[in-house]
Amino acid sequence: MENRKGRRYRVLCPISFLGEHTAGEGIMLNLSKQGCSVGTGKNVQERTYLTLHVSLPGEALPIKVDVAVVRWTMEPAFGLEFLRMQPEDQERLWRFVSTLETRPSPLRTCKG
Numbered sequence: 219m220e221n222r223k224g225r226r227y228r229v230l231c232p233i234s235f236l237g238e239h240t241a242g243e244g245i246m247l248n249l250s251k252q253g254c255s256v257g258t259g260k261n262v263q264e265r266t267y268l269t270l271h272v273s274l275p276g277e278a279l280p281i282k283v284d285v286a287v288v289r290w291t292m293e294p295a296f297g298l299e300f301l302r303m304q305p306e307d308q309e310r311l312w313r314f315v316s317t318l319e320t321r322p323s324p325l326r327t328c329k330g
Contacts, residue, residue, distance in 0.1 A: 224250040227318040231275075235268040235286075246272060251315050253289070253299040262296045264288050270298070274314050281307045 226248040233246045233256055244258030254272075262268075270283040285302040303311070 224252050225319075226250045226254075227315065229318075232273045234271045234280075235262075237262075237266050237268040240266065240268075247295060249315060249318070251300075251312050253286070253297065255295055255297045257295045259294060261293065262288055262291060264291055264296075267301075268298070272311075274310070277310060277314075281311050283307070 227250070229246055229249050231246040231249070232243070233254075234243045235241065235256070240260060240262055242258055242260040242262075244256045244260070247255045247257050266288045268283075268286050268288065270286050271280040272283065273280050281303070283300050283303045286298040286300050288296050289299050290297040300311075
């Protein structure tokens with residue numbers, strides 16, 4: 219497992235992912251500004267590149283991560299590092315994580 223670059227916060231948010239040889243949906247289990255872990259029934263290989271759509275509370279549209287890479291797998295979950303997203307989506311994601319930093323909660327549930 220990779221060393222984490224930032225603090226992760228426990229959340230339950232709907233997420234969908236698409237890669238060259240895989241696609242699916244799952245639940246984001248934790249989140250940081252640099253990545254997340256995803257619970258899913260799909261078998262996803264390490265070093266797979268994915269596009270993500272993440273539903274966060276208070277956001278009308280999902281946040282799109284243009285490129286994320288699978289850093290670890292431990293069925294039924296895998297860990298992602300965010301590599302590239304549009305500045306607007308990155309700002310929305312970082313703003314959400316900042317709210318978790320300032321008002322920590324044991325578990326944040328996101329509605330899809």
